[in-house]
Amino acid sequence: MGKAIDRASKEVLAEMVRHTQKQGLKGAAGGWKDFLKKFGSGLSDPTRRSRELLVDFLQTFTKEQQKVFNKMIRRNNDHNAMKQFIKDFVHLESPKQRLVRLTMEHPKYTKQFCFPFYDEGWVTTHLGEFFEAMKSETMLAIDCEMVLCEDGTEAVVKVCVVDQDLQVKLDQLVNPMKAVADYRTNITGIDLKDLEGVTCSLSDVQKSLKELLSHGTILVGHSLYHDLRAVKVDHLRVIDTLCIFKFADLPNFSPSLNALCKVVLGFPVRNDGEPHNCLNDAQAAMKLVLAKLKHGYEDPIVTTDVEMPRNDLAKLLLHNIPNELPAQELQLLFSGEYDVTIESATKQRGESYTTCVVFKSPVEADEAFDKINGNLTKDSGGRLQKSVFWKLGSGKTTLLYVRKMTNDPDASKKMLRDENAEPLQQQAVDDNGSKRLKVCSYPCDHVKEIEKLREDLRHREEEIFNLQKALPQVIKENICDRELPWDCSS
Known part of the structure; x- marks a missing residue:
C-alpha cells in the first residue's frame, strides 16, 4: 500500500488529502491540519505543499484506511491510461470505441461521470489487461427505476440489462431495504405489491453487474450517469446516448429517451402518460446506439423537431x-x-x-x-x-x-x-x-443602455449572493476548489 502512495502523482495525493479533510479522517498524527502544526500551518492547501509531505501524511493512516487511497490511485491510473489510449490510437479506433470517445469528450462528461467511488457501498469495475480490454466490442445497455425514500435519498428498485441483440441479460426487482416515501408509480410502474417478497439487494445486483462488465465491456444508457449512481457502480467504458448525437446550436441539449427515439428511430418508447418500462428503455438505448453505428446521424438534430409530451x-x-x-x-x-x-x-x-x-x-x-x-x-x-x-x-x-x-x-x-x-x-x-x-x-431614450445596466446589476447581485453563500465553507475547509477530471465529490 505504501508503495502505491509513493508512486502516485502529486495531483492524486492532493486529492486524497482533500478527501480526508472532507470526511474528517485522522491518521496516527491526527488530521491534515494537526499534522501540519510541526511544519507551520500557514499553508493548509495540499496542492501548495510538497509531494514528500503529502506522502508522509497519508502513510500515517492504517492499512484499512489506506484501502480508500488505493482505490483512488487505481482509478486514476485506469482513467489516465484510457485517455492516453484514445489520444494515441484515435486513427485506429473502432466505430464503437469512437462512441466511447464522443461520450468522454462531451462538455458534461467530467462533471456527470465523476462518482464518489471510494465511498462505502460503491464498486468499481476494472479493465484488467488494458490493451485487450480496449479491443472488446461487447456492448450492454442498462436502465434502472428509482423510488424516493423517507430519508430523502433515492433507491433503485429495478434493473434491466440487454445485449446488442436486445436479449435480456438481467431483469431484476430490487428491495430498497428502507422505508419508501414515494414509489412514483406513474413513472416507475412499480408499487408496494410488486416488491413484496423481493429479497434481491443492491449488493446482489452489483455482483451481477461486475461479472457482466468484465474484460472491457462497453455499457450503454440514456443519461447513463443516473443509472450508475443508482446502482453505485463506477465503470469507465461507457456510451451515453445523450452525448453521441449533435443538436443544432445547443450542444448541451438533453431530450428525453422517448423524444430522442421519435426523432432518430421514428417511433416512441411509450405513449404520453404511460409509466416507464425498464426493459423497453434499456432496449431503446441500445437501438439508438445501433442506429448511430449503422447510419451515422452526423448532421445536427434540429431541437424544435424534438417534441415534448x-x-x-x-x-x-x-x-x-x-x-x-x-x-x-x-x-x-x-x-x-x-x-x-x-x-x-x-x-x-x-x-x-x-x-x-x-x-x-x-x-x-x-x-x-x-x-x-x-x-x-x-x-x-x-x-x-x-x-x-x-x-x-x-x-x-x-x-x-x-x-x-x-x-x-x-x-x-x-x-x-x-x-x-x-x-x-x-x-x-x-x-x-x-x-x-x-x-x-x-423612458423613451437610452432604453438599451439602461436595460444593459440593469442586467449587469442583477448578475452582480447574483454573483455576490453565491460568493456569500460559499464563503463560510471555503474558510472552514481552506482548500482550493480545483477538481481533478477523474474524481470529484458528489
Whole structure:
C-alpha cells in the first residue's frame, strides 16, 4: 500500500488529502491540519505543499484506511491510461470505441461521470489487461427505476440489462431495504405489491453487474450517469446516448429517451402518460446506439423537431430549493388565478431539492413564467429560466430557479425588451410571503443602455449572493476548489 502512495502523482495525493479533510479522517498524527502544526500551518492547501509531505501524511493512516487511497490511485491510473489510449490510437479506433470517445469528450462528461467511488457501498469495475480490454466490442445497455425514500435519498428498485441483440441479460426487482416515501408509480410502474417478497439487494445486483462488465465491456444508457449512481457502480467504458448525437446550436441539449427515439428511430418508447418500462428503455438505448453505428446521424438534430409530451409542457421546473422551504409554499410564486399542483421532490442533493409545478395547460405555464419577477437567463440546455430571491422563515435569503421544460425558439427575442414596449406587470414576493404587482416603466431614450445596466446589476447581485453563500465553507475547509477530471465529490 505504501508503495502505491509513493508512486502516485502529486495531483492524486492532493486529492486524497482533500478527501480526508472532507470526511474528517485522522491518521496516527491526527488530521491534515494537526499534522501540519510541526511544519507551520500557514499553508493548509495540499496542492501548495510538497509531494514528500503529502506522502508522509497519508502513510500515517492504517492499512484499512489506506484501502480508500488505493482505490483512488487505481482509478486514476485506469482513467489516465484510457485517455492516453484514445489520444494515441484515435486513427485506429473502432466505430464503437469512437462512441466511447464522443461520450468522454462531451462538455458534461467530467462533471456527470465523476462518482464518489471510494465511498462505502460503491464498486468499481476494472479493465484488467488494458490493451485487450480496449479491443472488446461487447456492448450492454442498462436502465434502472428509482423510488424516493423517507430519508430523502433515492433507491433503485429495478434493473434491466440487454445485449446488442436486445436479449435480456438481467431483469431484476430490487428491495430498497428502507422505508419508501414515494414509489412514483406513474413513472416507475412499480408499487408496494410488486416488491413484496423481493429479497434481491443492491449488493446482489452489483455482483451481477461486475461479472457482466468484465474484460472491457462497453455499457450503454440514456443519461447513463443516473443509472450508475443508482446502482453505485463506477465503470469507465461507457456510451451515453445523450452525448453521441449533435443538436443544432445547443450542444448541451438533453431530450428525453422517448423524444430522442421519435426523432432518430421514428417511433416512441411509450405513449404520453404511460409509466416507464425498464426493459423497453434499456432496449431503446441500445437501438439508438445501433442506429448511430449503422447510419451515422452526423448532421445536427434540429431541437424544435424534438417534441415534448404535452403534459410536460404544462409544467415549470423549480430547482435549488432549500430543504427548509416546504414545497407547498412555492405556490406563492404564482398568481392566485392559477390552480397549480406541486409534485413531490424529483431530485434531492444535499441541502436542496428539485420539483415541478403543474398547471392546467401549457398556456397557463407560459403566462405564469412571464409574470415571475426574476433575472431571465438560459440554462446550459438553452431553456429559459428565472432566478428568484426568496426570504426564508429563518431570516436567510436564498436564490432558487424557475425553468421552462423545453427550449423556446423565440427565447432570444424574449430576453430583449422592445423600446416601445408597454409597462410590464410582474409579480413579486414580499418578505412576509404576500404577493404584489410591480410595474416597470421605461423612458423613451437610452432604453438599451439602461436595460444593459440593469442586467449587469442583477448578475452582480447574483454573483455576490453565491460568493456569500460559499464563503463560510471555503474558510472552514481552506482548500482550493480545483477538481481533478477523474474524481470529484458528489
